[in-house]
Amino acid sequence: MEFVTGLEDRKVKTLEELEREESVGTEVTVEGMVHSIRDMGEISFVILRSRDGLLQTVIQAGSEKEVLSEIREGQAVRVTGTVFKEERAPHGIEIHLANARILSKPEEPMPIAIDKWKLPTSLEANLNRRAIALRNVRERAKFRIQEGICRGFREFMTSQGFTEIHTPKIGAKSAEGGANLFKLQYFHRPAVLAQSPQFYKQMMVGVFDRVFETGPVFRAEKHNTKRHLNEYTSLDFEMGFIDSFMDICKMETAMLQYVVELLKKDYAKEVTLLKIELPNVEKIPFVRFDEAKRLIAEKYDRQIRSPHDLEPEEEALIGEYFKSEYGADFVFVTHYPSKKRPFYAMDDPENKEFTLSFDLLFRGLEITTGGQRIHDYETLLKKIAEKGMDIEGMEDYLDCFKYGMPPHGGLGIGLERLTMKMIGEDNVREACLFPRDMTRLKP
Amino acid sequence: MEFVTGLEDRKVKTLEELEREESVGTEVTVEGMVHSIRDMGEISFVILRSRDGLLQTVIQAGSEKEVLSEIREGQAVRVTGTVFKEERAPHGIEIHLANARILSKPEEPMPIAIDKWKLPTSLEANLNRRAIALRNVRERAKFRIQEGICRGFREFMTSQGFTEIHTPKIGAKSAEGGANLFKLQYFHRPAVLAQSPQFYKQMMVGVFDRVFETGPVFRAEKHNTKRHLNEYTSLDFEMGFIDSFMDICKMETAMLQYVVELLKKDYAKEVTLLKIELPNVEKIPFVRFDEAKRLIAEKYDRQIRSPHDLEPEEEALIGEYFKSEYGADFVFVTHYPSKKRPFYAMDDPENKEFTLSFDLLFRGLEITTGGQRIHDYETLLKKIAEKGMDIEGMEDYLDCFKYGMPPHGGLGIGLERLTMKMIGEDNVREACLFPRDMTRLKP
Secondary structure, three states: OOEEOOOOOOOEOOHHHHHHOOOOOOEEEEEEEEEEEEEOOOEEEEEEEEOOEEEEEEEEOOOOOHHHHHOOOOOEEEEEEEEEEOOOOHHHEEEEEEEEEEEEOOOOOOOOOOOOOOOOOOHHHHHHOHHHHOOOHHHHHHHHHHHHHHHHHHHHHHHOOOEEOOOOOEEOOOOOOHHHOOEEEEOOEEEEEOOOOHHHHHHHHHHHOEEEEEEEEEOOOOOOOOOOOOEEEEEEEEEEOOOOOHHHHHHHHHHHHHHHHHHHHHOHHHHHHOOOOOOOOOOEEEEEHHHHHHHHHHHOOOOOOOOOOOOHHHHHHHHHHHHHHHOOOEEEEEOOEHHHOOOOEOEEOOEEEEEOEEEEEEOOEEEEEEEEEOOOHHHHHHHHHHOOOOOOOOHHHHHHHHOOOOOEEEEEEEHHHHHHHHOOOOOHHHHOOOOOOOOOOOO | OOEEOOOOOOOEOOHHHHHHOOOOOOEEEEEEEEEEEEEOOOEEEEEEEEOOEEEEEEEEOOOOOHHHHHOOOOOEEEEEEEEEEOOOOHHHEEEEEEEEEEEEOOOOOOOOOOOOOOOOOOHHHHHHOHHHHOOOHHHHHHHHHHHHHHHHHHHHHHHOOOEEOOOOOEEOOOOOOHHHOOEEEEOOEEEEEOOOOHHHHHHHHHHHOEEEEEEEEEOOOOOOOOOOOOEEEEEEEEEEOOOOOHHHHHHHHHHHHHHHHHHHHHOHHHHHHOOOOOOOOOOEEEEEHHHHHHHHHHHOOOOOOOOOOOOHHHHHHHHHHHHHHHOOOEEEEEOOEHHHOOOOEOEEOOEEEEEOEEEEEEOOEEEEEEEEEOOOHHHHHHHHHHOOOOOOOOHHHHHHHHOOOOOEEEEEEEHHHHHHHHHOOOOHHHHOOOOOEOOEOOO
């Protein structure tokens, strides 16, 4: 009988291995996609693209191997050659080719100049040809940063005793905000897609005390803006035994500190490539909702039009204000009006008009909504009645409170929004591999 | 201005901290849910449940604090007392209570005896009251193991240079297996839920070489069995520049080795609690599909009824055979017939009736399907035509091949099935927090 025993050493070197090991002067085998070819007559530069970057290889005229003359852009190749120091090449090395194996060939030349530093296309054209456009090294680097954020979130949550959960995305119609739900048929029964794991993560606080989830959420909102997606990845956590909603803010701050350190450590290449200015997360100012409104109304001489909500322009101005006054990239805006918060938000016992909740703004954009939740069964029922809501569909959620829940709170973070602000883009579609918006359902 | 600077030291100790630090003889504050109370007259044992286990606390008769007499099951409490050695208590310690704060109270007594070692309910009753049933420490431990598997998968993939991706779950109707798709309306357009990230992960091989995703998939299959869920979590990876589909098997084997080590290291409590027999992953036998069929037909004196597919009973017998012959918990079954594999599976050049693909069986159950994919554009078009399929809806997928793709392959793992077999359960619903099947849409 034959067995698989795991990974074996590969003869093919990764770019990372070439950089780490003293490879200059040795013969190596590497592989990649032929990203671009510059034919200079006597000599050809063949740039290979692999997962860890670009690598310059060189074909000298009069090379004996015929296969070298068959190398074309878009091919997948495995090549052998000697490593030379070359300051002007990426990573300071180049490989003088001795042999090659062509692993696959394209049918047609690339329809977009993916080898340009900045893609010479509109965002619309980029998204229409997304899987090709992402072969540009700057484009794909954005999603390495996104990976770092998501990974950092999970690693930090795990280190703090949170349990990862997977909650269902298809559910029976629930009472939570019916307007923005996508509807579907589930074996001849009406069902909806989850707009957040809110109920489930609260329910799981009664089981694991601290839980987190990273997964898709679905919003049938008819917004067509630079900030909205109809499907996005939500980073959620929920924790029990809190003393105040500030415990949630502290946890989020510490998580962001961890993420920024992880980006510095493991994603330095991409941070450099994209010229990312990592945000200041040492200390994050917090300000009450009504105070924030007053501050910017005064400073920027604006009228307060919607007293219960922040307009996007106000969020941007709050970001501007705290950046200029305190050098802050993030601001916690706290105590949102009860009118505009969901029923499960805990009211401030000192003033029932406001809740013990917050948003986190990052460079003027809301990336998080969170706060303390009601944990007392009777209080919850009363609040639901006050909001004029029906408990139908909420029985399982309410049961958890009936049988006892600890004081708790949590938050949800939009991964694409956080990524977008981190990489300095101004359209959330730039930070989503395959965006879904009101007009875009493919690719 | 006030700032949030991150986490501060908490006075409240976790069970883990009590175990790690030399706490016997000291006064400590801990918190948790009151899991059960045993009133012995002179003395009461109050068992607290927190995220890291059960903790025995003791109230002695004649205690001065009135609040101690108000402690009831289902409450969330924060208590203070002195730590004593007590061999018969969980973790070998107990706390003699001096004071308490009742943080929240339940409305009604627990409807299920969650403090029993094994829940005294049917699976059906358990699932109907899922969020309560999971408060049983054995029930919740299953999902700590699930976390370990998922976390191990990601950590290993990251260590091997795979990039995490998030692909859309709502899409335009695609050609891949239309029968089992959930349909929905997307702003007045027909759309479907993704039954796998197959197309997207292949497309992203052209960008990142190696990618992985952990996320929900949706199957509108009309199966009502112990092995099927209509929504489940899929662990997917896809890698470029492979020499053979065996590279995928090797990667999966190494991943499983990593996961088992992680479970031993970080989930030892749960492994012990559930009496889990961790599987043998040092070496995994592999056998051709037709050879496996022949082996068990011979050994168990069975007729081969469906020559192109494995029946569930056959999978179970293959598991049994390789367990008894080689002590193997896993078996790779390779070279599935082309007839039963999707169009993108690469045919074996030595015999076009079979594909360069495999399933991985774990204790007799298929938990993985994987293999090498066609990477050549013309070959792919030809195969699609041979299968009598239409390329409509596949344009973006096909474009990736038109412009060049490396040889590649990958796999998908059902997280719930893998968990179920790991914890020794025989119904996949036991390994899903909130299962979705043909009749169950809530909680």
